[in-house]
Amino acid sequence: xxxxxxxxxxxxxxxxxxxxxxxxxxxxxxxxxxxxxxxxxxxxxxxxxxxxxxxxxxxxxxxxxxxxxxxxxxxxxxxxxxxxxxxxxxxxxxxxxxxxxxxxxxxxxxxxxxxxxxxxxxxxxxxxxxxxxxxxxxxxxxxxxxxxxxxxxxxxxxxxxxxxxxxxxxxxxxxxxxxxxxxxxxxxxxxxxxxxx
Amino acid sequence: xxxxxxxxxxxxxxxxxxxxxxxxxxxxxxxxxxxxxxxxxxxxxxxxxxxxxxxxxxxxxxxxxxxxxxxxxxxxxxxxxxxxxxxxxxxxxxxxxxxxxxxxxxxxxxxxxxxxxxxxxxxxxxxxxxxxxxxxxxxxxxxxxxxxxxxxxxxxxxxxxxxxxxxxxxxxxxxxxxxxxxxxxxxxxxxxxxxxxxxxxxxxxxxxxxxxxxx
Numbered sequence: 001x002x003x004x005x006x007x008x009x010x011x012x013x014x015x016x017x018x019x020x021x022x023x024x025x026x027x028x029x030x031x032x033x034x035x036x037x038x039x040x041x042x043x044x045x046x047x048x049x050x051x052x053x054x055x056x057x058x059x060x061x062x063x064x065x066x067x068x069x070x071x072x073x074x075x076x077x078x079x080x081x082x083x084x085x086x087x088x089x090x091x092x093x094x095x096x097x098x099x100x101x102x103x104x105x106x107x108x109x110x111x112x113x114x115x116x117x118x119x120x121x122x123x124x125x126x127x128x129x130x131x132x133x134x135x136x137x138x139x140x141x142x143x144x145x146x147x148x149x150x151x152x153x154x155x156x157x158x159x160x161x162x163x164x165x166x167x168x169x170x171x172x173x174x175x176x177x178x179x180x181x182x183x184x185x186x187x188x189x190x191x192x193x194x195x196x197x
Numbered sequence: 198x199x200x201x202x203x204x205x206x207x208x209x210x211x212x213x214x215x216x217x218x219x220x221x222x223x224x225x226x227x228x229x230x231x232x233x234x235x236x237x238x239x240x241x242x243x244x245x246x247x248x249x250x251x252x253x254x255x256x257x258x259x260x261x262x263x264x265x266x267x268x269x270x271x272x273x274x275x276x277x278x279x280x281x282x283x284x285x286x287x288x289x290x291x292x293x294x295x296x297x298x299x300x301x302x303x304x305x306x307x308x309x310x311x312x313x314x315x316x317x318x319x320x321x322x323x324x325x326x327x328x329x330x331x332x333x334x335x336x337x338x339x340x341x342x343x344x345x346x347x348x349x350x351x352x353x354x355x356x357x358x359x360x361x362x363x364x365x366x367x368x369x370x371x372x373x374x375x376x377x378x379x380x381x382x383x384x385x386x387x388x389x390x391x392x393x394x395x396x397x398x399x400x401x402x403x404x405x406x407x408x409x410x411x412x
Binding site: 129 | 243267270271274275277278280281282284285288289292293311312314315318319322323325326327329330331334335336339345346348354356
């Protein structure tokens with residue numbers, strides 16, 4: 001049945017947890033692209049056939065016309081599915097910039113199409129240039145503040161860091177009482193976690 | 198959350214910039230489409246934040262009581278969060294409807310200059326991505342980003358916000374009898390300080406001129 005493969009791509013999107021990505025399905029994707037071009041070839045040859053018979057392609061309603069229409073509509077459907085697949089993935093990739101920062105972890109990189117990697121890089125750069133034009137960092141303060149200070153546990157050796165007017169040594173597994181704004185950058189990089197008793 | 202509500206009722210008369218920013222933030226959060234960017238308000242809020250930061254610095258230099266400092270710090274943190282979250286919300290809305298926004302002059306005029314640049318580059322980046330991954334592989338006539346094929350007479354592939362979605366809103370003052378549809382069959386009497394659930398599309402104008410707040 002025409003269009004079945006393309007719908008597989010969307011089912012894949014649908015079965016995925018929101019905000020998560022599965023590996024780019026290049027097999028099915030390429031097959032659908034091939035299908036599109038086959039539809040087009042069929043479509044063109046039916047139109048040519050009608051032209052060769054000196055039929056007016058605008059008004060003639062014979063079997064070739066309906067055949068061509070089916071190929072045209074199947075192609076549209078495939079195109080919509082391909083774009084929806086790409087576009088929805090791109091939206092998820094966009095959200096990674098806000099959730100994970102400017103560098104994607106290896107296990108996500110592996111799931112991306114080469115163009116998606118480029119997309120992430122360019123899109124991050126657009127956000128970065130907005131942030132520097134506005135001169136306000138939008139990647140911190142993702143949750144409403146409660147207490148200005150929080151207790152944190154250091155997960156990796158960070159070393160000597162100067163925060164405000166004093167410097168502290170952030171060694172692995174040590175506990176600190178820091179300003180939330182100072183701690184947030186380390187937490188988002190996975191170097192610290194909030195310590196809850 | 199409860200302390201915010203108290204503040205709301207208390208400050209109905211005296212409206213501070215932070216209060217106004219909170220309202221803009223809340224409206225933006227609840228509206229399906231992007232609203233007008235309040236440039237003067239944002240720059241006033243930023244000035245006040247800077248002032249607070251300077252006050253705090255003075256405090257620490259002069260050895261003011263830690264409790265006072267942390268209260269000011271809390272106030273500053275809240276204001277900063279509000280501002281960042283407001284700007285972020287708008288960016289995320291632009292990300293969501295980038296193509297729709299960048300092809301409409303009306304929508305573009307609601308954005309700040311920086312947001313306009315962001316919307317434009319976002320759209321270019323998305324179009325390039327779709328172009329090289331999908332469209333360039335499709336046959337001639339089917340390779341447009343905004344149209345399904347050459348036979349489409351208008352843009353039929355651009356994600357748009359759903360304007361007829363329902364929103365919760367609160368009237369600030371009496372609006373009176375208000376027409377919800379085009380033909381005048383549905384009329385609702387909007388009285389001050391009451392809560393309603395209405396279609397966004399029908400009260401859009403009231404949100405824009407500030408007579409109703411989304412919540």
